[in-house]
Amino acid sequence: QPGTFRHKPASPPGKAVDLTHAAEKLQQSPQWTFSGRSGLFVPEKYFIGADGLPATLKTSQVHPPVPNEWLEEYGLPIADADVLDQDPDRDGFTNLDEWQGHTNPTDQNSHPDYVTKLTVASASMEPFHFMFSSRTEDTFGINTIDYTQPTQFLTVGDTIGGTRFKIIKFTPKSELNQYGTSLDVSELLLEHEDTKEQLTLVKEKVATSPQSVVTFTYSWPAGKSPQQFQVRKDQEFSLKPNEEIKYKLIDVQPAKAVIVNTQKPNEPIEIGFGAP
Incomplete structure (x- = not known):
């Protein structure tokens, strides 16, 4: 009838399942999203960074310290979060290892040194208990590193008292220090009489024990x-x-x-x- 006002039907309430789905989406970590060159205004790949903001491969390094260009050069899946830990050529070295070693991650014969x-x-x-402390022509002074025992004066072929190590070779050497002064860094090569292990004593320096x-x-x-x-x-x-x-x-x-x-x-x- 004229003058009668009709109420418009109310919109149906939102479905609980839709609200739940939307809430789940908000809780998810940002996902990298790529686009090809299909649109005039999308000239390069882009993604949503961890901060939720849009970024491009030219402005952001996706997997530091490896450059994006290196990953793309070898056709590696830059969108994979674990790409640096992957080993596409199965040579036992990760993509990160290969980048650090300047090798090809897609060639099994190209990899870093093992x-x-x-x-x-x-x-x-453990310090060796004896030290080469002095030399007079072909005679060598051998002291304990704490200087608590008398000096032993030995020649090539002699065994150091208290050990099974024999002096088998003397090599005269010298080097310049920071002031240009020549220092005596001659060496005595020792050999264990039983095991044949060898040890080098540098003049006036404590050696590391075998x-x-x-x-x-x-x-x-x-x-x-x-x-x-x-x-x-x-x-x-x-x-x-x-x-x-x-x-x-x-x-x-x-x-x-x-x-x-x-x-x-x-x-x-x-x-x-x-x-x-």
Whole structure:
């Protein structure tokens, strides 16, 4: 009838399931979203960063410290949160290892040196009890490091009293200090009469005893539990899978161990302590 006002039907209440779904979405971590070059106003890939703000591959580094360009160069899945831990060529090295080693993560024959996966877990340093303290022509003065015993005057071929170590070689050496003064750093090479272990005494310096032991951690291949093994000073060891290469522990110091590839004895390799 004229003048009659009709009420508009009320909108139905929101479904509880829709509200629940929306709440779940808000609780989820931001997801990286990529777009191709299909639109005029979307010229490059973009994603939503961890801070919830839009970003592009040109303005944000997705997986620090590895550059986005490096990941894209090798076709690695930059959208995967664990891409740096992946090993696409199955050579036992992660993508992060390969980037650090300047190698190709998609080529099984291109990878870092296996020794890069070696760290020191612990070390027991023991000083050798005797020191090469003086020299007069072919006679060498040997003292205990605490100078509590009389000096032994020995020549090549003699055994140091109180040990099983014999002097087998003398090598004269010198070096300049920071003031340009020549210092005598001559060496005596000792050999254990039973085990044939060798030890070098540098004039007026305390040597590390062959009894010193280092526990190494070897974390190759990626994805497997790290292996630990002990090595005594001057002992040789090898690393899988290249067990034909022999390494030798030549020194143990408070912050590192020093090894050499026995095929390259003049190129020491310093191995630091791993993360606790």
